Amino acid sequence: MLLRRGRPGEVKGFGPWRFAALLDAAHRQLGGPIVLVWDNDRRHLSAVMRALIEARPWLAVFKLPVYAPKLNPAEGVWSALKRALANLAPRGIDELAETVATKLKRMQYRSSLLDGFIAQTGFILEQP
Incomplete structure (x- = not known):
């Protein structure tokens, strides 16, 4: 990529x-x-x-x-992504971009992880 x-x-x-x-x-x-x-x-x-x-x-x-980072579910996504990249030493910007895209794609299919990012904000996930 x-x-x-x-x-x-x-x-x-x-x-x-x-x-x-x-x-x-x-x-x-x-x-x-x-x-x-x-x-x-x-x-x-x-x-x-x-x-x-x-x-x-x-x-x-x-x-x-x-x-308001605590109210923004995207902050949880970026925090998890940064942890996943902590020991990465890419050879260039293209390798970094490919790795980021792959890790974000994997997160996309983990609904419980995404629900957790929303739950951290205190937002209600079910209709009242």
């Missing part, structure tokens, strides 16, 4: 329109309301993104406090 560095002039990242399209597709597939928990990334706070959110009555967005 080679690290994808993008083409010159190609947009890097996920813009608001592409993210809105992803949410619309998820809404169509799931057939119900979506609850989104976001950190304070500047892309999440833009006027365009706010307008796109407001246009979707089936979407509820909750923002985490400015610094």
Whole structure:
């Protein structure tokens, strides 16, 4: 696997329109309301993104406090990944990227591990 560095002039990242399209597709597939928990990334706070959110009555967005690693399940993922990479001495960026991708893919199929990351936040996993 080679690290994808993008083409010159190609947009890097996920813009608001592409993210809105992803949410619309998820809404169509799931057939119900979506609850989104976001950190304070500047892309999440833009006027365009706010307008796109407001246009979707089936979407509820909750923002985490400015610094709240204990409330963010992704922090558990990154912590576990860093532990898994602790003694790695990659020969280059491509090897590092391949190893990271493999370890994240393995985590993806361990639902109990992912449930644990959510449980660490204190969020409720079942509907009340």
